[in-house]
Amino acid sequence: MIRLAFLALLFSFIVTTNADDKVDDTSVYSVHPIGHVEKYNGKTAVVLDQQYLPGLLRLEDFSHVWVIWWFDQNDTPEMREILQVHPRRDSRNPLSGVFATRAPVRPNLIGLSLCRIMAVNENIVEIDGIDAFDGTTVLDLKPYIPSMESIPAAKTPKRL
């Protein structure tokens, strides 16, 4: 009987601990594919899942679109722990924090590419190209706003 009471106490402790963990888990958010990059016949497109087709309404009014994608191939705990790299994997470029590079390793594996819109047909957004593999997960599309996002004189360091 005492053993049972002890087990009950232990169990309640474990449950409490888990509940505490869950409080911390609220700082994890989920993202899911809205579509994928597809490359075919020399063309490149973002092909949205059919359910997201309504989200493309009037995208053709813009000339450029931000494609926000996922570095699928690097989604391991080890890759997500890398915080410094040599830009462009060239050791002549000084070691830099990943937040000072566009490297495909970082804590959250979000890729960001500005693309020219060639055509929008149904759920297919044809773009001029993208530095992402065929089949790459796409998370979001956003129109490019030059009045806010075009800063020709922005400063960058020289890199090889």
Add this chain to the structure above:
Amino acid sequence: MIRLAFLALLFSFIVTTNADDKVDDTSVYSVHPIGHVEKYNGKTAVVLDQQYLPGLLRLEDFSHVWVIWWFDQNDTPEMREILQVHPRRDSRNPLSGVFATRAPVRPNLIGLSLCRIMAVNENIVEIDGIDAFDGTTVLDLKPYIPSMESIPAAKTPKRL
């Protein structure tokens, strides 16, 4: 001719296979805060969690940074299902797909803001401002690359 037919058959098979893959795609990826927006004494900063401090190395070499953040306050299934809005919540702007707007409702609640870097001190990146609430979750920082991301003549529709 036979070779062409074979290629066509192969291509149709690939396309079919890809299409099938897409229908079944229920992948979910996890993202977590690397820091938060903080507003204080008329200043605005991205304050990184201490563990990510190494990731900021050499960010000060850039004048502008992309802040990728999470629309915390809209993280409900209902908000994530909205696919069309009137831009800027103004009904005089024609209904548009969320992927043709920067609206804070979308399937993946990723916000994207270009900010000027005022200073980088330890884990604090002071910026000129951001259209995000105090305390907003930040997911990633990326340097702004004007040679690729500054397109003054990019086309946009007129909106109120």
